[in-house]
Amino acid sequence: MNLRKAVILISPLIALPLIALFETTAPSTIRFEDIAPRAGVKFTADNSATPTRNQIETMLAGVAVLDYDGDGLLDLYFVNGAAIPSLHKSDTKYYNRLYHNNGNGTFTDVTEHAGAAGSGYGMGVAVGDYDNDGRPDIFLANVGSNQLLHNNGDGTFTDFTAKAGLAGGLLDGKKMWSAAAGWFDYNNDGNLDLFVSNYCTWQVNQDPFCGAAGNRTYCHPRLYGSLHNSLYRNNGDGTFTDVSEETGIAKSFGKGMGVSFADFDGDGFMDVFVANDTTPNFLFHNLGGKAFEEIGLSAGVAYAEDGIPLSGMGSDFRDVNNDGLPDIWHTAVELQTFPLFLNRGRGRFIDATVRSGLGRQSRGMSGWSNGIMDFDNDGWKDLFVARGNVQDNVSATGTDRLCPEPNSVFRNLANGRFEDVSARAGESLQLAALHRGAAFGDLDNDGRIDVVLTVLNGPAKVLRNVSQSSNHWILLRLVGSKSNRMGLGAQIKITTPDGASQYNHATTSVGYAGSSDSRVHFGLGAASRIAEIEIRWPGGIRQIVRDVAADRVVSIEERQTQ
Amino acid sequence: MIVPLIALLLAQVNPVPDAERLKTAQQLMDSGRYAEAIPALKALVARHPQSPTLRYGLGRCYFEVEDFPNAVSILRKVANETPKSAEVRFFLGSALGLGGNFAEAIQELRNAMQLDPSFEPAFRAFGMFRVQSGAHSEDARNALEAALRLDPKDARAHYWLGKYHQGWGNTDQARECFERAYELDHNDLPTRLGLAQTLLADGELDAALAHFDTVLKQEPGLVPALVGQARALYDKGEAKAAQAPAEAARRGALAFEDMSGAEWLLSRIYRELGRDADAQAAEQRLTRIQTDLGADVVRLRELNSQAERFKAAGRPDKVVETMQAFLKIRETPGAQITLGDAFLALGRPEDAERCYVRASQIGPLTDALKDRLRLVREPGAKR
Numbered sequence: 001m002n003l004r005k006a007v008i009l010i011s012p013l014i015a016l017p018l019i020a021l022f023e024t025t026a027p028s029t030i031r032f033e034d035i036a037p038r039a040g041v042k043f044t045a046d047n048s049a050t051p052t053r054n055q056i057e058t059m060l061a062g063v064a065v066l067d068y069d070g071d072g073l074l075d076l077y078f079v080n081g082a083a084i085p086s087l088h089k090s091d092t093k094y095y096n097r098l099y100h101n102n103g104n105g106t107f108t109d110v111t112e113h114a115g116a117a118g119s120g121y122g123m124g125v126a127v128g129d130y131d132n133d134g135r136p137d138i139f140l141a142n143v144g145s146n147q148l149l150h151n152n153g154d155g156t157f158t159d160f161t162a163k164a165g166l167a168g169g170l171l172d173g174k175k176m177w178s179a180a181a182g183w184f185d186y187n188n189d190g191n192l193d194l195f196v197s198n199y200c201t202w203q204v205n206q207d208p209f210c211g212a213a214g215n216r217t218y219c220h221p222r223l224y225g226s227l228h229n230s231l232y233r234n235n236g237d238g239t240f241t242d243v244s245e246e247t248g249i250a251k252s253f254g255k256g257m258g259v260s261f262a263d264f265d266g267d268g269f270m271d272v273f274v275a276n277d278t279t280p281n282f283l284f285h286n287l288g289g290k291a292f293e294e295i296g297l298s299a300g301v302a303y304a305e306d307g308i309p310l311s312g313m314g315s316d317f318r319d320v321n322n323d324g325l326p327d328i329w330h331t332a333v334e335l336q337t338f339p340l341f342l343n344r345g346r347g348r349f350i351d352a353t354v355r356s357g358l359g360r361q362s363r364g365m366s367g368w369s370n371g372i373m374d375f376d377n378d379g380w381k382d383l384f385v386a387r388g389n390v391q392d393n394v395s396a397t398g399t400d401r402l403c404p405e406p407n408s409v410f411r412n413l414a415n416g417r418f419e420d421v422s423a424r425a426g427e428s429l430q431l432a433a434l435h436r437g438a439a440f441g442d443l444d445n446d447g448r449i450d451v452v453l454t455v456l457n458g459p460a461k462v463l464r465n466v467s468q469s470s471n472h473w474i475l476l477r478l479v480g481s482k483s484n485r486m487g488l489g490a491q492i493k494i495t496t497p498d499g500a501s502q503y504n505h506a507t508t509s510v511g512y513a514g515s516s517d518s519r520v521h522f523g524l525g526a527a528s529r530i531a532e533i534e535i536r537w538p539g540g541i542r543q544i545v546r547d548v549a550a551d552r553v554v555s556i557e558e559r560q561t562q
Numbered sequence: 563m564i565v566p567l568i569a570l571l572l573a574q575v576n577p578v579p580d581a582e583r584l585k586t587a588q589q590l591m592d593s594g595r596y597a598e599a600i601p602a603l604k605a606l607v608a609r610h611p612q613s614p615t616l617r618y619g620l621g622r623c624y625f626e627v628e629d630f631p632n633a634v635s636i637l638r639k640v641a642n643e644t645p646k647s648a649e650v651r652f653f654l655g656s657a658l659g660l661g662g663n664f665a666e667a668i669q670e671l672r673n674a675m676q677l678d679p680s681f682e683p684a685f686r687a688f689g690m691f692r693v694q695s696g697a698h699s700e701d702a703r704n705a706l707e708a709a710l711r712l713d714p715k716d717a718r719a720h721y722w723l724g725k726y727h728q729g730w731g732n733t734d735q736a737r738e739c740f741e742r743a744y745e746l747d748h749n750d751l752p753t754r755l756g757l758a759q760t761l762l763a764d765g766e767l768d769a770a771l772a773h774f775d776t777v778l779k780q781e782p783g784l785v786p787a788l789v790g791q792a793r794a795l796y797d798k799g800e801a802k803a804a805q806a807p808a809e810a811a812r813r814g815a816l817a818f819e820d821m822s823g824a825e826w827l828l829s830r831i832y833r834e835l836g837r838d839a840d841a842q843a844a845e846q847r848l849t850r851i852q853t854d855l856g857a858d859v860v861r862l863r864e865l866n867s868q869a870e871r872f873k874a875a876g877r878p879d880k881v882v883e884t885m886q887a888f889l890k891i892r893e894t895p896g897a898q899i900t901l902g903d904a905f906l907a908l909g910r911p912e913d914a915e916r917c918y919v920r921a922s923q924i925g926p927l928t929d930a931l932k933d934r935l936r937l938v939r940e941p942g943a944k945r
Contacts, residue, residue, distance in 0.1 A: 209880075210864075210868065211868075211871070212868075212871035212872065212874070212875050213871075213872065213875040213877050213880065214875065220864055222861060222864070223861070223864075280852070297829070297845045297848070297849070298829075298833070298838075298841065298842065298845060300829075300830055300833065303822075303826050305793060305823075305826075305827075306819065306822065306823045306826070307819075307822035307823040307824070307825060307826030307827065307848060308819065308822055308823075309852070334731060335730065335731035336731075348833055348834075350830070350834075351830070354762070354763065354764075354765045354797055355765055355797055357765060359763055359764075359765065360733065360734075360763060360764045360765060363731045363733055363763070364731055364732065
């Protein structure tokens with residue numbers, strides 16, 4: 001096999017550095033700048049705030065980065081609310097919005113042309129190519145009926161919800177409020193299946209009264225009933241079957257928020273982590289693609305260190321310490337911490353929140369979407385969290401808390417500890433707002449992971465990563481053949497010439513309610529070449545690509561045989 | 563604070579045997595033998611019922627021996643007779659608070675602060691009871707900071723300000739306060755415990771362990787210290803060493819948080835040690851705790867603080883609604899009294915009486931409750 005043939009340069013415009021002058025990794029500074037205003041991104045997540053404090057108002061909204069038109073550039077998709085009490089998008093201000101990446105640092109709103117405005121009160125978005133036609137489709141997790149927007153390949157989308165049977169699970173005859181979703185191939189049959197996290201029982205304008213007279217607040221989630229999550233098996237013909245019951249997913253009731261996937265035990269089947277809000281987190285262990293066993297408690301990821309359930313929000317499930325085992329980092333709210341669960345193998349995780357320094361640093365924060373990404377390309381994945389208080393009037397409740405919060409980035413110090421470097425990460429990161437959603441991806445293919453954020457009742461942010469460093473990088477665009485076309489679930493190990501290895505996997509399900517770049521990113525530090533890339537495709541094929549130059553987007557097609 | 567009774571009273575009290583009794587009582591109080599002073603003062607009070615100073619002394623003795631119901635009963639009368647005394651209000655408020663009646667305690671202490679803005683103990687006690695009752699409100703912090711302006715060396719005020727910050731998760735500030743309190747008083751166990759907890763949260767495991775060890779040497783069964791010690795050891799990777807304190811914590815835990823914390827830690831420790839069956843048992847117990855107690859505890863706390871907010875906002879109708887929801891989950895004398903007070907504020911003394919009677923049936927018939935019953939049974943009663 002000619003290994004070079006498998007490596008296709010997708011992005012020829014990217015300039016290669018002449019020579020890596022230094023063979024050591026220079027200390028880097030992570031910096032972002034908000035380019036949304038000049039990029040023409042003018043999206044506001046409108047929650048239709050009411051005096052009766054409907055719980056849904058504080059929970060939106062997700063955001064996705066996806067290359068919907070196949071031009072090699074990530075476009076943006078924002079989820080939006082709707083009118084209350086109708087829960088209909090009765091005004092254009094409630095439309096979800098699709099922004100096309102023009103490739104010159106600007107974006108164009110193409111929502112109407114694309115037919116991507118969505119319907120109902122939106123929460124989350126999940127991007128996946130469910131029909132393996134090479135074009136990413138959009139699933140919308142809504143309060144009311146969920147939606148599947150099929151990508152027609154001509155810049156437009158068609159609502160295939162009814163045909164697909166993905167309108168949403170019912171409990172006691174009522175559609176469950178869906179908060180987030182993710183695509184993955186749980187049975188490795190080559191078709192992407194769909195996991196939907198459902199939040200809580202709720203009816204419009206029926207929330208209990210919480211707070212004080214004159215200062216009503218959103219109620220504690222404990223005052224609402226729990227729901228089970230939903231799993232839909234892709235039948236391969238454009239339809240799905242709800243297999244929540246038969247796979248055991250429906251046995252566990254919680255208040256599902258962020259959902260993330262990884263094969264934590266290396267058995268070749270993707271497992272599911274769900275951050276639950278005030279109920280114990282779930283870790284659904286995939287039993288050979290046939291069923292799931294909820295093992296959050298025995299694995300050690302159900303609770304924070306004090307044995308009390310946290311207000312779990314966003315989650316990401318990746319290897320933060322380069323030991324080849326995916327770890328879990330999830331966000332929570334003020335007075336809690338953002339727990340980091342390190343995978344110790346044999347189905348056990350240890351809570352490393354305190355020893356990593358994250359306990360102290362995250363305690364006063366309210367976090368929503370989050371991601372484990374190498375923002376400075378030093379070969380160690382860092383942490384980013386979108387922050388904002390749950391209450392938009394918390395400062396009026398006699399506390400020290402502020403409603404808007406700035407976002408935070410924690411740099412991986414490569415020694416098990418993380419440092420909050422937000423203060424020197426640029427002015428944009430100092431600006432407080434009611435941040436909610438965050439999606440991660442390289443918008444300009446410069447090898448630096450950018451972040452797109454939603455703000456409740458405020459302008460969205462496009463944080464361009466402008467970190468200066470001489471570190472190298474690579475972005476892998478996977479193309480499945482036996483496996484699903486997007487290669488979601490593929491597990492990748494890279495080894496640089498110095499013998500160091502890193503691990504990551506392909507997933508769009510990152511953080512809370514959002515969908516991130518399906519391409520797999522690695523920061524390479526001083527290494528300008530990769531000695532070996534090993535890919536374990538979800539279909540079972542193990543593929544090795546050797547001697548790959550860095551600083552480019554590389555497309556890798558799945559081989560047909562081992 | 564020692565009560566200088568004798569100079570005040572010698573002029574008033576006669577004949578000579580009473581003066582002797584008084585001198586003896588004063589000496590006993592001065593030497594901290596309050597229980598022994600009580601009989602002498604009771605006799606004096608019986609002979610001189612018109613003297614608020616004598617009753618104050620008796621009330622103080624009851625306070626010092628932690629007989630708070632009697633202290634409240636006596637100090638309340640003294641407070642009515644000497645409405646300008648910040649000191650009397652302070653002790654009355656403190657006795658009320660230590661007896662668990664935070665709402666009235668806060669009111670009395672607020673009066674004391676207003677009567678004498680330089681009377682530091684009232685500020686400290688006000689902040690303390692606000693924090694202790696779970697109301698980590700701005701007035702608590704203001705009072706404690708005022709106390710520290712008046713007396714920067716008040717270790718207890720530093721400690722309670724630390725607790726205030728700890729309650730808000732402001733561990734940096736909490737730690738500063740605990741460190742200051744510790745500098746001023748190395749022997750105070752709660753201070754060492756608070757400091758140890760903040761050090762643990764900051765990941766300074768060895769320093770935390772040193773304080774937990776000291777606390778446990780003096781209070782071997784103190785559950786929060788056992789949990790902290792076990793957690794610090796576990797975080798250091800010493801699961802085997804963490805096992806004993808975690809098991810001791812589990813055996814001693816009564817509070818929901820301690821029970822949950824101990825079981826969860828034990829399950830992690832057992833997993834680390836490969837004792838999967840023991841881990842599973844701990845996990846099952848934890849699930850039971852969370853299921854049976856967790857939801858109720860959180861809900862009751864919410865309802866309680868909600869009722870407090872409605873009360874402060876002058877909405878007794880909402881207090882009634884809230885406390886009725888509370889009582890559906892759990893019946894406590896305090897909840898019945900709060901409901902009764904709200905009924906009374908709404909001009910419904912019959913309903914209030916029913917609540918007070920019920921409170922007396924399921925809890926002690928305290929003086930405060932007696933006062934309330936008297937009030938509602940008066941003709942035309944209305945607060």
